[in-house]
Amino acid sequence: MESHDYEVIVVGAGHAGCEAALAAARMGCKTLLITLSLDGIALMPCNPSIGGPAKAQLVREIDALGGEMGINIDKARIQIRMLNTGRGPAVQAMRAQADKEVYQKEMTRTLLAQENLELLEAEVERIEADSGQVEAVVTDSGDRYRTKALVLTTGTYLKGRIIIGDISYEGGPHPLPAATKLSENLRELGFAMGRHKTGTPPRVARESIDFTRTEEQPGDDRILNFSYMSPKKKKPQVSCWLTHSTPRTHEIVMQNIHRSPLYTGVIKGTGTRYCPSFEDKVVQFADKDSHQIFIEPEGLHTDEMYIQGMNTSLPEDVQLAVLHSIPGLENARVLKRGYAIEYDYVVPSQLRLTLETREIHGLFTAGQVNGTSGYEEAAAQGLIAGINAARQVKGQEPFILKRSEAFTGVMIDDLTTKGINEPYRLLTSRAEYRLLLRQDNADLRLTRMGYQLGLVKEDRFRRLQQKVEKMAEVRQEMEEYRIKPGHPEVEALLAERDQGRLRDAVTIWELLRRPEIGMDDLVQAGLVSEEVEEEIRSQLEIECKYEGYIKKQVEQVERFERMEAKRIPEGIDYDEVPGLSNESRVKLKEVRPESIGQASRTPGVSVADVNVLLIYLEKKRRSSEHERGFAEVQGTAAGRE
Amino acid sequence: MEDTIAAIATPSGEGGIAIVRVSGENAIELVDKIFLPVAGGRSLQERAGYSMGLGWVLDREGQKVDEVLVSVMRGPRSYTTEDVVEINCHGGLLPARRCLEEVLHRGVRLAEPGEFTRRAFINGRLDLSQAEAVIDVIRSRTDKGMRIALRQLEGGPGRKLREIEERLIGINARIEASIDFPEEVGDVDEEAAARELLEVGRELEQILDVSRRGRIYRQGIKVVIAGKPNVGKSSLLNALLQENKAIVTDIPGTTRDVVEDYLNIRGIPVRVMDTAGWRETKDVVEKIGVERTREVIAEADVVIVVLDVGAGISQEDLDIRDLLAGKKTIVLVNKEDLPEKRITTQELEEMFGDWPVIRGSVKEDMGLEELEQAIEKLVLRGEVQADDMEMMVNLRHEEALHQAKVHMEAAKMALEADLSLDCLAVDVWGALEALGEATGRNLREDVIDRIFEEFCIGK
Numbered sequence A: 001m002e003s004h005d006y007e008v009i010v011v012g013a014g015h016a017g018c019e020a021a022l023a024a025a026r027m028g029c030k031t032l033l034i035t036l037s038l039d040g041i042a043l044m045p046c047n048p049s050i051g052g053p054a055k056a057q058l059v060r061e062i063d064a065l066g067g068e069m070g071i072n073i074d075k076a077r078i079q080i081r082m083l084n085t086g087r088g089p090a091v092q093a094m095r096a097q098a099d100k101e102v103y104q105k106e107m108t109r110t111l112l113a114q115e116n117l118e119l120l121e122a123e124v125e126r127i128e129a130d131s132g133q134v135e136a137v138v139t140d141s142g143d144r145y146r147t148k149a150l151v152l153t154t155g156t157y158l159k160g161r162i163i164i165g166d167i168s169y170e171g172g173p174h175p176l177p178a179a180t181k182l183s184e185n186l187r188e189l190g191f192a193m194g195r196h197k198t199g200t201p202p203r204v205a206r207e208s209i210d211f212t213r214t215e216e217q218p219g220d221d222r223i224l225n226f227s228y229m230s231p232k233k234k235k236p237q238v239s240c241w242l243t244h245s246t247p248r249t250h251e252i253v254m255q256n257i258h259r260s261p262l263y264t265g266v267i268k269g270t271g272t273r274y275c276p277s278f279e280d281k282v283v284q285f286a287d288k289d290s291h292q293i294f295i296e297p298e299g300l301h302t303d304e305m306y307i308q309g310m311n312t313s314l315p316e317d318v319q320l321a322v323l324h325s326i327p328g329l330e331n332a333r334v335l336k337r338g339y340a341i342e343y344d345y346v347v348p349s350q351l352r353l354t355l356e357t358r359e360i361h362g363l364f365t366a367g368q369v370n371g372t373s374g375y376e377e378a379a380a381q382g383l384i385a386g387i388n389a390a391r392q393v394k395g396q397e398p399f400i401l402k403r404s405e406a407f408t409g410v411m412i413d414d415l416t417t418k419g420i421n422e423p424y425r426l427l428t429s430r431a432e433y434r435l436l437l438r439q440d441n442a443d444l445r446l447t448r449m450g451y452q453l454g455l456v457k458e459d460r461f462r463r464l465q466q467k468v469e470k471m472a473e474v475r476q477e478m479e480e481y482r483i484k485p486g487h488p489e490v491e492a493l494l495a496e497r498d499q500g501r502l503r504d505a506v507t508i509w510e511l512l513r514r515p516e517i518g519m520d521d522l523v524q525a526g527l528v529s530e531e532v533e534e535e536i537r538s539q540l541e542i543e544c545k546y547e548g549y550i551k552k553q554v555e556q557v558e559r560f561e562r563m564e565a566k567r568i569p570e571g572i573d574y575d576e577v578p579g580l581s582n583e584s585r586v587k588l589k590e591v592r593p594e595s596i597g598q599a600s601r602t603p604g605v606s607v608a609d610v611n612v613l614l615i616y617l618e619k620k621r622r623s624s625e626h627e628r629g630f631a632e633v634q635g636t637a638a639g640r641e
Numbered sequence B: 001m002e003d004t005i006a007a008i009a010t011p012s013g014e015g016g017i018a019i020v021r022v023s024g025e026n027a028i029e030l031v032d033k034i035f036l037p038v039a040g041g042r043s044l045q046e047r048a049g050y051s052m053g054l055g056w057v058l059d060r061e062g063q064k065v066d067e068v069l070v071s072v073m074r075g076p077r078s079y080t081t082e083d084v085v086e087i088n089c090h091g092g093l094l095p096a097r098r099c100l101e102e103v104l105h106r107g108v109r110l111a112e113p114g115e116f117t118r119r120a121f122i123n124g125r126l127d128l129s130q131a132e133a134v135i136d137v138i139r140s141r142t143d144k145g146m147r148i149a150l151r152q153l154e155g156g157p158g159r160k161l162r163e164i165e166e167r168l169i170g171i172n173a174r175i176e177a178s179i180d181f182p183e184e185v186g187d188v189d190e191e192a193a194a195r196e197l198l199e200v201g202r203e204l205e206q207i208l209d210v211s212r213r214g215r216i217y218r219q220g221i222k223v224v225i226a227g228k229p230n231v232g233k234s235s236l237l238n239a240l241l242q243e244n245k246a247i248v249t250d251i252p253g254t255t256r257d258v259v260e261d262y263l264n265i266r267g268i269p270v271r272v273m274d275t276a277g278w279r280e281t282k283d284v285v286e287k288i289g290v291e292r293t294r295e296v297i298a299e300a301d302v303v304i305v306v307l308d309v310g311a312g313i314s315q316e317d318l319d320i321r322d323l324l325a326g327k328k329t330i331v332l333v334n335k336e337d338l339p340e341k342r343i344t345t346q347e348l349e350e351m352f353g354d355w356p357v358i359r360g361s362v363k364e365d366m367g368l369e370e371l372e373q374a375i376e377k378l379v380l381r382g383e384v385q386a387d388d389m390e391m392m393v394n395l396r397h398e399e400a401l402h403q404a405k406v407h408m409e410a411a412k413m414a415l416e417a418d419l420s421l422d423c424l425a426v427d428v429w430g431a432l433e434a435l436g437e438a439t440g441r442n443l444r445e446d447v448i449d450r451i452f453e454e455f456c457i458g459k
Helices: A015-026 A055-064 A069-076 A100-113 A181-188 A247-255 A278-284 A316-324 A375-393 A407-418 A442-453 A458-480 A488-496 A508-513 A519-524 A534-545 A547-565 A582-591 A596-601 A607-640 B027-032 B093-105 B115-122 B128-154 B156-180 B190-213 B233-244 B284-288 B290-299 B315-323 B345-352 B368-381 B395-416 B421-439 B443-454
Strands: A003-011 A031-035 A049-051 A077-083 A093-098 A117-121 A124-130 A133-139 A144-152 A161-164 A167-170 A193-200 A203-205 A215-217 A240-244 A292-297 A304-308 A334-336 A339-346 A363-365 B005-008 B017-023 B035-037 B051-058 B064-073 B084-090 B221-226 B259-265 B268-274 B302-308 B328-334 B357-359
Touching: A003 A015, A003 A375, A015 A031, A015 A100, A015 A117, A015 A144, A015 A375, A031 A144, A049 A055, A049 A069, A049 A375, A055 A069, A055 A093, A055 A375, A055 A407, A055 A442, A069 A077, A069 A093, A069 A100, A069 A375, A093 A100, A100 A117, A124 A144, A124 A181, A144 A375, A181 A193, A181 A339, A247 A278, A247 A316, A316 A334, A363 A375, A375 A407, A407 A596, A442 A458, A458 A508, A458 A534, A488 A519, A508 A519, A508 A534, A519 A534, A534 A547, A547 A596, A547 B421, A582 A607, A596 A607, A607 B115, A607 B128, B005 B093, B005 B115, B017 B027, B017 B093, B017 B115, B027 B084, B035 B064, B051 B093, B064 B093, B084 B093, B093 B395, B115 B128, B156 B190, B156 B395, B156 B421, B156 B443, B190 B395, B221 B233, B221 B290, B233 B259, B233 B302, B233 B368, B259 B368, B268 B368, B302 B315, B302 B368, B315 B345, B328 B345, B328 B368, B345 B357, B357 B368, B395 B421, B421 B443
Parallel strands: A003 A031, A003 A144, A031 A117, A144 A363, B221 B268, B221 B302, B302 B328, B328 B357
Antiparallel strands: A049 A093, A077 A093, A124 A133, A133 A144, A161 A167, A161 A339, A193 A339, A203 A304, A203 A334, A215 A240, A240 A292, A292 A304, B005 B017, B017 B084, B035 B051, B051 B064, B064 B084, B259 B268
């Protein structure tokens, strides 16, 4: 039995694990990343895409903080689009199709090149802790690895069970095995565990699809990047394809529904409502006789096509019949069948906002093991857990993003405060201050923090500073320069847009506020220099056009942050707080909120209870002040003697 | 300093004055917006701490709501140690409520139960031994408030509120589904959304209108005392006033013919219209004109017809009766203390049908208690209420509805200005969250649930 010493160990090399390990290593910790398979690093076992509403914001946040996902998808993408362009700047979101193989390869390369980071292929079976402090992990070979902090990012592998029709077997996402012992170990350590279910659709051979019967969905013909650091150039893009299920498809499903494990009761885990299996859609939305089916390439050098919208655990013969009833897929050849997977997760109300477990100091969990779904959700948690593990090792303050600062903050606060009853997916609707948490301003929100954390390098930070300065400078000019009536370019522009002539002088900023005038018009009219970067232009345009709404949200945030600033001490004994209702007491003990704001968001805690809590805290504060004062007096008296 | 809050600080109902207390960082500035000092008086911002100014509270149309004395206390020398303004209004529920409403409409938040005391304690104004007492105050006020709120939510207004809530959740879900699942859900039908927002806005307005006109606990009811000369109408008014220790106010804008007084009967603010102008005339109907009489009576929730038992029922009494068709009316047979009795029960039944009859004597304080009971009974159980909505006495609900309406108006403007969906969403969320505050529910989760119920999501 060997023994090794590390500062941070990360278990699992999926999207969460990669971010956690890179962050810890980049912050200077001696880090070990243990994975079941070195060939399975940054695996995308389900859909071959990254981004979309809320998820794109997460990726941009990861990138702005110095994480890897944005850079990696920019390297691996084979198509990129901007969604929601007609729905306003706050909700615009990029989505990229990834070449899965390239994605894995690039991430593996980055990990291997990272200073302070070692990789190891093994199965962790046991966590060792001594009086509530994490000490070491023990692998299947009996090796023991000592560590100061441990980040568990085990995804859907804990007691994973694959289900297809009436077949079911132990296993992780294809083609990897499940991790069974660790789940038992977590239970023994006192953690409450839950069970979730998710699924994936069949993969079909490209040459067996008749694309003439589908609708092509090409990428956007403009330069788009997830990372602020990626080179700004176009890359060749491939298309996705859209088709629809038919009444015949639904008939087949209904005829075979008795063979679906969801309906026979074989599957017990809670599934997702936003990613239901195809059979669920047919049953629950019986009035719809057609559902969208997207056909997406899994990479440039593979024949596998992902059948988005068809995730299913129906028996193989039914899967095939279903596919064959869909236009374009009449002769589809299945390369991989769809399956459902059930797995254990750690109930996330046991976590602090740093993603450290309250039970064991130094033990962090991140990603799907916390009951979330999605690569992006996992990666963002991984980054936060990695950062906090490293900071703890170095004796630094925790790093917590607030709901008002980042989607990442919204997600972690939701997980730890509200509890979950299905795999958690981030939605933009979950964010109260969506207008401020845009994907375009992630760098302005977070890159300074990333720099202070030691994750963002000097040159990038300087670039941010230059951008901030330039924005301020251009904005000042726009707010000060007055356009007088009769200005030829402006009057011409107004006439062209069916607007009346200027009656009084207006500033450029005021002109831009008009709905019919855009930033590009100002550049064309020579009012804004062509040299101002596109990125800055569009951000200023948003700041101007949405000024009123942004101001509203800023005011809301001020109110919100006042409550967040009121901290609740760690060791508070809720049984000692007089006047709390019983329901609140139970909930507060379970969630153990870190601030009054978090307490007020905890389901079941009323306004009166929050007030009662505030008074109790003040009382405590005053009595401890009094005691301290008393101790000081005594100390002085003792000194005199 | 914390955000600015307001509430009525004096117990409801009784008392010569009522105080609306405002505390927080913008207290002085915000109250100044509704305060018109008497000629030559200073604005509150110009006033020294611990001074009082006389003037009026104005509503949004610039109409005078009440004549008030306003005191300014600058933090930390105040109850909460924040800037505090206290508006001393005329007694009874109505003037204080209206002043409070005006303050709230300027962006001040309605205080939580016990919040002033909580702030006073947290800011070091109260000592440790008082902490438990503060908690008791919060708990008891909250529990009481909750009981009242729950009771209300079981009735008509709760149903209406939930209906509006449901519709707003639906609109929200449609917008949010389209934002979060653009490929599966597609675009929002903006025209339909606009239509629905308009409808919901109207419904909100209706409730607010009705409750604004609402006569029971909130704004009280109107009672008209009718009767031919010398039957004891003014004595009745005086007796009621004396008993109920109300303040007599001249409300500008009413006619010379009718003087109004406020009094408080069993917690209900009552506006009695003393038909003073009718007193000296021989023929009431002719003198004032049928039309004007009808007008006054039309506004009344309850009419008290006073008869003189010694004078018997005359044609004049019957003329008055005929004007009251369809009204909730109480017949008070006065002067029962005198020996002369010329009105029989049979006559009353024949001529006044099933109107409640009280026999008594104003002078001897006979039957007044019964009269008040009868008024209360008519108001609370009778058809005086246009419908149940008028029972919406909880200011918190009203404030929530008002806030919701403000957001709905903003949403309407956003739609008209063709602003993008994410801005529209800010306003629609705002409206929904305002409603959620009334019911204490986090409606954000409801919206997310609704998205999954209504839309087949799952790319």
